[in-house]
Amino acid sequence: MSGGKKAVVLLSGGLDSTTCAAIAKSDGFDVYALTMAYGQRHTCEIEAADRVAKSFDVKKHLTVEIDLRQFGGSALTSDIDVPKHDNVTDIGTEIPVTYVPARNTVFLSYALAWAEVLGAQDIFIGVNALDYSGYPDCRPEYIDAFTRMANLATKAGVTGEAPVRIHTPLIDLTKAQIVRRGLDLGVDYGMTTSCYDPDEQGRACGRCDACLLRLRGFKENGIDDPGQYQE
């Protein structure tokens, strides 16, 4: 089912962005999936994004290499260790070392560039303000400010004809609600991977912030996470 409206959807291959893509599709958008390969240590995320894009039959899937490693500053792009915990309640409330500097700003900028070329007014990003682990660029006020900037940055901002909208359908959902929403839309979460520190085979560690939040999301729905975990 397609309404012919184009949407650029940021797709990492994780649980959130996969759910977000499912929502865009169910809202009737033609999905243009954009995966950012940003020097993260887990290339299995990119493979997951490929699986998801194929399974959702997207109009086009682009993977863009970006080089945030040159800047350093994050456990996801440099040699800082990813923190592990035994329980989800051990996750701190401060900004974690897995924070990537200005990540969503860089990602949304690329999405904006592609949207402008496609003539798409709609961008989807699976940010989440509840389980966001303290990332500043997952908050609604940030998204609002980006939208305002975007509409001054582009031709549409000058001509006033086609303002850009940033859709954040997960922003106020708990992880359990996100999982529920995706299951209702028929998402196979076995395709996805969320771990910050997977092994060589791409199996999740089960103990980083992303794994703990994900596992709790499934548990609260009373079902097993179909993702691949170590041992």
Add this chain to the structure above:
Amino acid sequence: MSGGKKAVVLLSGGLDSTTCAAIAKSDGFDVYALTMAYGQRHTCEIEAADRVAKSFDVKKHLTVEIDLRQFGGSALTSDIDVPKHDNVTDIGTEIPVTYVPARNTVFLSYALAWAEVLGAQDIFIGVNALDYSGYPDCRPEYIDAFTRMANLATKAGVTGEAPVRIHTPLIDLTKAQIVRRGLDLGVDYGMTTSCYDPDEQGRACGRCDACLLRLRGFKENGIDDPGQYQE
């Protein structure tokens, strides 16, 4: 002379960004030069940026490859012809085909990422609203909106401790005033290149918008442009 304050300066190797870097340096900043290699057809710009960075003795110079070609949509990144004119007065007022979608947004996002890692609060960009040929992302209201967004995107936005400032020292100068300012600061414009369509040897065409505006800037100062031109 250095005040120990760090500034990230976007440096293309053209006349404007080189002048901007000279101003940042004369304002007492330690310059961290950031060059974006964005699939433009003129790699001689990158060589110019290297020359400028060396001549200014910057603290660090990073060149980041970004891949806007995948998106298409601009004469600077795809196969659309660069428009040529005989006179500067023939330049149109509509948005030209040399506009790169969301370019300054992508560039500033990277600058923001690096600034955050460096602990720098200052970013310099040589945008110009007068001779801007109709690019939407060169206007003051765009820069203001980016700044607001940036201060919600980063750790500093959460803690409120170190707001980011975007410096646009050229924004309301004519090209002639920019040239004058640079000459007063001792800039050797022979290092720089501005042409949208240089030849194999990196010599400027003299007839694209960028060349015509640059040539007029020197002429209005009563001096010859020391850049290399064809024939």
